Amino acid sequence: MKRWVCLAVFTLGVAASAQVLKIAFDAADLRTLDPHYASATMDRAVVDMVFNGLVRYKPGDITVFEPDLAERWEVSPDGKTWTFYLRKGVRVHPFTGALDGYELTSEDVVFSLTKAADSKTSAYAGEYAGMTFAAVDPYTVTITLPQALSPSLFLPKVADYAGGFIVPKRAYEALGEKFATNPVGTGPFRFVRHVPAQKVELAAFAGYFRGKPKLAGVEVWYMPDVTARLSALATGEVHLIEGVREQAWVDTVKRMRGLVVDVFGPGETHILHLNMTKSPLDNPIIREAIAYTLSRTELIQAIGPDLAEPLCGVVPTYLAGGLSCDEAQARGVFYEADLAKARALLAQAGYPDGFSLSAYITERASYRKPFENIQAQLARVGIKLEIKVTDHSSFHSLIRQDVNPLVHYEAWRPSADAFLTRFYHSASIVVTGAKPDTNFSHITEADALIEQARAALEPAVQAALWKDAQEVILRRAAALPFYVLKFVFARSDRLDYGYELKSTLALYPPINELTSLK
Amino acid sequence: MGSYVLRRILVAIPALLAAYTLVFLFIRVAPGDPAVAALGDYASAEAVRALRERMGLNDPLIVQYGRGLLGYLGGDLGRSLITGIPIGTQVASVLPHTLQLTFAGLLVGILLGIPTGVLTAVKRNRLPDYLGRTFALAGLSVPAFYLGILLILAFSVRLRWFPVMGSGEFSDPWANLRHLVLPALTLGIIMTAFVTRMTRSALLNVLREEYVRSARAKGLRERTVIYLHALRNALIPVVAVVGSQAAVLIGDSVMTEIVFTRPGLGRLMVQAMNQRDYIALQSMIVLYAGLVVVINLVTDLLYGVVDPRIRYD
Numbered sequence: 157m158k159r160w161v162c163l164a165v166f167t168l169g170v171a172a173s174a175q176v177l178k179i180a181f182d183a184a185d186l187r188t189l190d191p192h193y194a195s196a197t198m199d200r201a202v203v204d205m206v207f208n209g210l211v212r213y214k215p216g217d218i219t220v221f222e223p224d225l226a227e228r229w230e231v232s233p234d235g236k237t238w239t240f241y242l243r244k245g246v247r248v249h250p251f252t253g254a255l256d257g258y259e260l261t262s263e264d265v266v267f268s269l270t271k272a273a274d275s276k277t278s279a280y281a282g283e284y285a286g287m288t289f290a291a292v293d294p295y296t297v298t299i300t301l302p303q304a305l306s307p308s309l310f311l312p313k314v315a316d317y318a319g320g321f322i323v324p325k326r327a328y329e330a331l332g333e334k335f336a337t338n339p340v341g342t343g344p345f346r347f348v349r350h351v352p353a354q355k356v357e358l359a360a361f362a363g364y365f366r367g368k369p370k371l372a373g374v375e376v377w378y379m380p381d382v383t384a385r386l387s388a389l390a391t392g393e394v395h396l397i398e399g400v401r402e403q404a405w406v407d408t409v410k411r412m413r414g415l416v417v418d419v420f421g422p423g424e425t426h427i428l429h430l431n432m433t434k435s436p437l438d439n440p441i442i443r444e445a446i447a448y449t450l451s452r453t454e455l456i457q458a459i460g461p462d463l464a465e466p467l468c469g470v471v472p473t474y475l476a477g478g479l480s481c482d483e484a485q486a487r488g489v490f491y492e493a494d495l496a497k498a499r500a501l502l503a504q505a506g507y508p509d510g511f512s513l514s515a516y517i518t519e520r521a522s523y524r525k526p527f528e529n530i531q532a533q534l535a536r537v538g539i540k541l542e543i544k545v546t547d548h549s550s551f552h553s554l555i556r557q558d559v560n561p562l563v564h565y566e567a568w569r570p571s572a573d574a575f576l577t578r579f580y581h582s583a584s585i586v587v588t589g590a591k592p593d594t595n596f597s598h599i600t601e602a603d604a605l606i607e608q609a610r611a612a613l614e615p616a617v618q619a620a621l622w623k624d625a626q627e628v629i630l631r632r633a634a635a636l637p638f639y640v641l642k643f644v645f646a647r648s649d650r651l652d653y654g655y656e657l658k659s660t661l662a663l664y665p666p667i668n669e670l671t672s673l674k
Numbered sequence: 675m676g677s678y679v680l681r682r683i684l685v686a687i688p689a690l691l692a693a694y695t696l697v698f699l700f701i702r703v704a705p706g707d708p709a710v711a712a713l714g715d716y717a718s719a720e721a722v723r724a725l726r727e728r729m730g731l732n733d734p735l736i737v738q739y740g741r742g743l744l745g746y747l748g749g750d751l752g753r754s755l756i757t758g759i760p761i762g763t764q765v766a767s768v769l770p771h772t773l774q775l776t777f778a779g780l781l782v783g784i785l786l787g788i789p790t791g792v793l794t795a796v797k798r799n800r801l802p803d804y805l806g807r808t809f810a811l812a813g814l815s816v817p818a819f820y821l822g823i824l825l826i827l828a829f830s831v832r833l834r835w836f837p838v839m840g841s842g843e844f845s846d847p848w849a850n851l852r853h854l855v856l857p858a859l860t861l862g863i864i865m866t867a868f869v870t871r872m873t874r875s876a877l878l879n880v881l882r883e884e885y886v887r888s889a890r891a892k893g894l895r896e897r898t899v900i901y902l903h904a905l906r907n908a909l910i911p912v913v914a915v916v917g918s919q920a921a922v923l924i925g926d927s928v929m930t931e932i933v934f935t936r937p938g939l940g941r942l943m944v945q946a947m948n949q950r951d952y953i954a955l956q957s958m959i960v961l962y963a964g965l966v967v968v969i970n971l972v973t974d975l976l977y978g979v980v981d982p983r984i985r986y987d
Contacts, residue, residue, distance in 0.1 A: 276724060276728065282718045351937065354935065354936070377839065377935060381819070381932050383826070384823075393837060550704065552715055556710075569716070
């Protein structure tokens with residue numbers, strides 16, 4: 157009898173603990189859980205589960221916006237004032253000072269947006285420059301813009317991403333500096349504790365406005381070793397892991413019983429930026445020769461066809477204004493390897509035997525491996541590329557000091573405007589720009605089109621202008637787009653996300669109130 | 675002995691100051707920016723500038739240097755530039771795990787290494803000697819991360835005896851012990867190799883001494899000669915190796931901590947280095963230097979225990 161009782165207790169214990177989902181990320185520890193600073197994948201994952209935006213990207217599909225904390229919204233005829241009507245009864249997680257939490261109102265929303273717009277309390281302040289926020293009544297908020305913006309440019313700023321996450325005022329003020337490691341929000345899971353260099357524990361928030369989550373909680377583990385992550389997944393100690401973005405790894409895991417590999421978007425663009433101020437790349441014929449030397453197909457083959465999709469414009473096609481390969485071809489800015497043509501162009505530019513370049517690259521495989529492939533391809537026309545491998549942090553510092561003639565960059569940005577402004581507007585030129593950012597090529601010719609597109613309200617007109625801007629950039633061969641690298645996670649087949657996963661801005665398969673373990 | 679200990683502590687102060695100064699300067703010379711590391715590449719240059727200001731990185735170097743030093747004098751290790759968590763809190767949370775792993779590794783090394791060393795010395799140039807030396811050579815050659823993965827695949831994935839990840843809570847000793855076994859074996863097998871080789875060579879030297887011959891001539895049993903007379907004298911260099919390796923193990927445990935997803939000082943240090951978390955890194959290096967000083971002191975004091983002829987005046 158006693159044995160049966162023990163077995164029953166044990167079984168119940170297993171069943172209860174099985175409802176805590178464990179995710180393992182390729183990270184040593186968290187950095188910050190203040191949503192207005194969180195940028196790394198493992199931090200965004202926690203933030204995504206703890207906070208909400210006024211609107212949200214439909215789970216698993218970033219092409220659709222739907223209500224989140226706001227149940228509806230409208231824009232004034234001049235396009236400058238947006239009004240959001242908040243849901244009633246949205247509860248903030250319990251925290252010291254409000255053990256039952258409290259109801260989220262417009263006061264919190266105004267506070268949060270003001271925080272997001274302040275460079276002292278947010279990394280995304282630039283996104284909200286010139287905006288004013290006002291609480292009309294407890295459930296109505298207005299946002300006034302300095303200039304009208306199209307929905308595709310404005311809604312991401314108030315969505316469940318970066319500065320759009322709503323931070324409850326009283327919790328932030330009560331916790332002060334501790335908020336960054338002890339976040340309080342309104343999402344389906346509430347923060348429980350952080351074990352340094354090991355994990356973060358979250359518990360289901362029973363008062364979540366969409367209903368109590370099916371899971372009892374979530375543990376986010378920091379496991380930098382991929383073999384350990386996969387071993388833990390194989391033994392059932394974790395249910396979801398960040399994978400390796402390599403075809404061989406994907407193929408191996410696909411063969412393992414009980415495991416499923418998810419390859420999903422939006423992915424990150426891989427683009428080679430050619431510094432137009434460094435000799436001999438200051439000669440457009442040389443840049444064109446490089447464009448005709450490098451084979452996109454070969455690069456994609458090396459990365460893995462399951463993981464990489466061809467990219468022919470500098471804005472990917474999953475965003476409004478993205479340029480497809482057919483469109484690039486129609487506009488005469490589609491480059492594919494033609495070595496005879498490349499050699500002829502080099503000879504025309506006075507370099508029949510090629511030349512030498514030297515460039516830094518980060519040790520990270522997703523950058524280093526394609527760069528080594530580029531090195532091998534360039535050698536076919538006599539261009540000797542010396543690669544200097546450094547750590548990731550140093551790489552980012554060095555390329556921002558304008559030391560590289562070629563910059564291979566992996567990036568995700570939430571809109572065509574963000575891609576074009578930050579990589580191709582003259583204000584963003586590294587070191588010398590008005591607001592130095594990531595314009596590594598020093599191109600200036602696309603400024604007018606980028607600015608016109610930003611001001612356009614008609615979606616079709618705006619998209620056309622973004623495509624025109626890309627045509628200018630590609631015609632100058634300032635940047636060579638190669639592919640979009642998708643994200644890879646592996647999971648137990650017991651894990652059901654509760655939605656169809658196609659693409660996600662959180663850069664991990666979002667876990668929400670519908671997620672369950674079978 | 676009290677004055678000896680005090681003298682050693684006073685001598686350690688310049689060493690700690692030198693460690694702080696060197697790491698303070700070197701990490702700032704290296705390219706990389708903690709603000710960029712904290713914010714990620716998506717953040718604008720304006721946001722990076724604002725964060726650098728908030729982090730105090732725009733202050734003159736001498737001000738930053740003095741700020742750190744004053745903090746240490748007041749017992750404050752500062753706050754992480756990246757997470758804002760007090761470094762003292764972070765260290766306090768992981769140091770018990772690091773010390774536990776290090777001492778468990780040492781224990782495995784001593785418990786396996788000394789008997790193996792004795793066996794290989796006594797059975798010199800015979801099969802047990804060859805096997806023991808081969809084991810020692812293998813232990814010295816295999817990297818910790820590789821050995822750790824092999825142990826995980828064998829004992830966690832295949833046999834399911836031990837968990838793959840985590841350290842378990844100290845409040846649950848059984849779970850804590852289960853989490854400790856494989857990491858301790860990983861470090862311990864490597865440590866065993868050092869101890870075996872040192873014990874063997876020290877014992878072989880001692881066994882050639884005249885007092886050993888005298889003991890045998892008196893008709894003492896071989897076991898008594900080895901364990902009571904020879905081994906005790908052979909242990910002094912072994913203690914030295916164990917002491918120096920204890921300090922090395924704390925640093926070396928980083929790969930074991932990563933493979934087994936254990937919190938630990940080494941892992942925190944590597945993370946601080948990658949993220950250019952200047953404050954965390956310099957504080958942890960100073961702390962690590964302090965630990966080395968303490969371990970060396972304890973090792974020196976242990977000589978006196980092993981050999982009573984050694985006095986500390």
